Amino acid sequence: MAYEVTATRKRPQLFDNLVGQEFVVSTIKNAIEQKRIAHAYLFSGPRGVGKTSSARILARALNCESGPTPTPCGLCSNCKEITRGNSVDVIEIDGASNTSVNDIRQIKDEVLFPPQTSRYKIYIIDEVHMLSTSAFNALLKTIEEPPAYIVFIFATTEPQKVPATIRSRCQQFHFQLIDLHTIKSCLMEAAQDMQVKADDDALFWIAKESTGSMRDAYTLFDQVLSFSNDHITLAQISDKLGLVGIDQITEIVEFLLSGSTQNALTAVQTLLQNGISIEQCIKDFTQFFRSLLLMKEGITEESILGIQTDRIPLQVRSAYTKEQLEAALEMFLKLYRDIRFSLNPRFELELAISRLASLPHLASPTELVRRIALLKEDLLSGKVTTLAQALPTRAPAVEPIQRSPEARAPLPTEKPVAAKVVRPFTKEDIPALVSKLSKAPLLSQVAQSISAVEQQDNSLKLTFTTEFCRDKAQENLELLQSLIEEISGFSGKLTVLCIEAEKPKQKSVEDPVLSSIASMFRGEIKN
Structure with missing residues (x-):
C-alpha cells in the first residue's frame, strides 16, 4: 500500500473531528439540523486550519443519502465519491489556476443543469481571492440568485482581497489558529x-x-x-535541523552574568562550528529573551511563552529588569533585520553577545531621569543626606605641634592624649551650624529658625519658630547632634522644641496700634 502522509491520513471526515474551530462547527451543524442551508459560504483563515476539510465535510453532510445531516455516514455512494474527489456533483476548483473570466462563465453555464445523482450541486473554490476582478464581477449575479440546488463554498487565506460585493452575499466563517x-x-x-x-x-x-x-x-x-x-x-x-537548544542559550547567558564574556563567545563559536546558522542563533536568542520578558510580566502559559519555564534557572529569570529585557529583545530583532546588509553577519552576532555582558547595568534615559528626580526630591525634603553631611569631617580639637626639621627627634612610643575641649553651645554658634549645613538647603533654613538655645548640665534644648522646622530637626537629630559636637564639643542629650507650642494663647493684643483699632470698631483681635 502506498505511503500516506500524516496530514492526509489524519484529515477530519466529520465536523466532530475538526479541532480548534468550535464556533464554526456548532454554527454549521445547527444550520443543517434546522434546514437553513445558505447558497454561499466564505471560509477564511490561516493556512492549514481546516477550511478545505470543512468544505468537504459540508458537501458530504448536504449530499449524504441519509441527509442533510450534520453527521454524514461516510458509507453511502455519495459520501465515498466526495471523499475520493470524483463526485460529479461536487466540483473543486483551484482559484489560483482558474483566474480568468472565461472559467467563471463556464460555471455560469453549468449551474443551469441540476445535479445528476445528489441533492445539491456544490462548487468549492479554493484560494478564491486569486480570481480576477472581471471573474468576480461575473460571479455576482449567480451568487446572489442561484438555483435552489446550487451551493458555493469559497475558501481563502486573504479575505480582505475578496471584493465586499462577494463577501456580502456569503455567510462568512473565520477559522482560528489552533492552540x-x-x-x-x-x-x-x-x-x-x-x-x-x-x-x-x-x-x-x-x-x-x-x-x-x-x-x-x-x-x-x-x-x-x-x-x-x-x-x-x-x-x-x-x-x-541545526537548532540552538535552550540549555545552550542558558549556559551562554550564565557565562555573561558571571562576567565570563570569553567563555560566552567561545560557546557561540562552538555553536557555529557545529553547523548552526547565524540566522538560527539570532532567532533562538530572540525567542529566549521574549520568553524572559513575558515571564517578567507574570505570564506563565507555555503556549504563549513558546518555552517550558522549568528549563530556565530561577537566577537567569530574575537577573534582568523589564527594560533590560526589552533592550535585549529589540537588539536581536534589529540584528536580524541588519545582517542582510552586514559586511560579516558573524561579526554582528559576536558584537551582540559582547554587549549582552553589560546588560545588567543598562538603564534607559527615562529611568535615569526618573531616578534623578526622586533623588533630588529626597535631598530637598531631607529624607536622605549626602555622605559628607551624614559623616562630617571633624577637625582635631588641638592643633598639631609644628616641628622644625632641626628639632626632629624620635617620638615617644606612647603619645599624650590631648584633653577634649568642651564648652556650652550658645546662640552665637548658630551661624557656624548654618554654614556646615550649606550643602543641604532645607536643613540650613531650618537651623536659621532657631530662636532660643538652653543648655543645662548634660542637656541641650533648641527652640524653633515653627512646628515644621522642629519636625525637620527631629528627623535629622543625629546629624544636628554630630555638628554641634564638632562646633562646641557638647555630646549630651539634644531636645528640639517649638516656640508656637510653648507660647500661651493671648486673649488680647498688647500692640497699642492694634488695640486702638480694635476699640475704634468696638471689638477685639484674637490670635
Whole structure:
C-alpha cells in the first residue's frame, strides 16, 4: 500500500473531528439540523486550519443519502465519491489556476443543469481571492440568485482581497489558529497510532514551530520522524535541523552574568562550528529573551511563552529588569533585520553577545531621569543626606605641634592624649551650624529658625519658630547632634522644641496700634 502522509491520513471526515474551530462547527451543524442551508459560504483563515476539510465535510453532510445531516455516514455512494474527489456533483476548483473570466462563465453555464445523482450541486473554490476582478464581477449575479440546488463554498487565506460585493452575499466563517496544546495532543495521538515513541519536549517544539497550523505540524512531524528511528527526541531535532537548544542559550547567558564574556563567545563559536546558522542563533536568542520578558510580566502559559519555564534557572529569570529585557529583545530583532546588509553577519552576532555582558547595568534615559528626580526630591525634603553631611569631617580639637626639621627627634612610643575641649553651645554658634549645613538647603533654613538655645548640665534644648522646622530637626537629630559636637564639643542629650507650642494663647493684643483699632470698631483681635 502506498505511503500516506500524516496530514492526509489524519484529515477530519466529520465536523466532530475538526479541532480548534468550535464556533464554526456548532454554527454549521445547527444550520443543517434546522434546514437553513445558505447558497454561499466564505471560509477564511490561516493556512492549514481546516477550511478545505470543512468544505468537504459540508458537501458530504448536504449530499449524504441519509441527509442533510450534520453527521454524514461516510458509507453511502455519495459520501465515498466526495471523499475520493470524483463526485460529479461536487466540483473543486483551484482559484489560483482558474483566474480568468472565461472559467467563471463556464460555471455560469453549468449551474443551469441540476445535479445528476445528489441533492445539491456544490462548487468549492479554493484560494478564491486569486480570481480576477472581471471573474468576480461575473460571479455576482449567480451568487446572489442561484438555483435552489446550487451551493458555493469559497475558501481563502486573504479575505480582505475578496471584493465586499462577494463577501456580502456569503455567510462568512473565520477559522482560528489552533492552540499549542491541542496540536501537541493531536501529534501525541498520531505518534501512538504509528507506534512511535515521542518525548514531550520534542512534541512541544514541533507544535510551537507550526504556529497554529495543524497541517504544518503534521508535515514537520513526518520530517522529524524520518530521521528519529521511531523515537522522537529534542536532542535529535536540534542536531539534525541545526537548532540552538535552550540549555545552550542558558549556559551562554550564565557565562555573561558571571562576567565570563570569553567563555560566552567561545560557546557561540562552538555553536557555529557545529553547523548552526547565524540566522538560527539570532532567532533562538530572540525567542529566549521574549520568553524572559513575558515571564517578567507574570505570564506563565507555555503556549504563549513558546518555552517550558522549568528549563530556565530561577537566577537567569530574575537577573534582568523589564527594560533590560526589552533592550535585549529589540537588539536581536534589529540584528536580524541588519545582517542582510552586514559586511560579516558573524561579526554582528559576536558584537551582540559582547554587549549582552553589560546588560545588567543598562538603564534607559527615562529611568535615569526618573531616578534623578526622586533623588533630588529626597535631598530637598531631607529624607536622605549626602555622605559628607551624614559623616562630617571633624577637625582635631588641638592643633598639631609644628616641628622644625632641626628639632626632629624620635617620638615617644606612647603619645599624650590631648584633653577634649568642651564648652556650652550658645546662640552665637548658630551661624557656624548654618554654614556646615550649606550643602543641604532645607536643613540650613531650618537651623536659621532657631530662636532660643538652653543648655543645662548634660542637656541641650533648641527652640524653633515653627512646628515644621522642629519636625525637620527631629528627623535629622543625629546629624544636628554630630555638628554641634564638632562646633562646641557638647555630646549630651539634644531636645528640639517649638516656640508656637510653648507660647500661651493671648486673649488680647498688647500692640497699642492694634488695640486702638480694635476699640475704634468696638471689638477685639484674637490670635
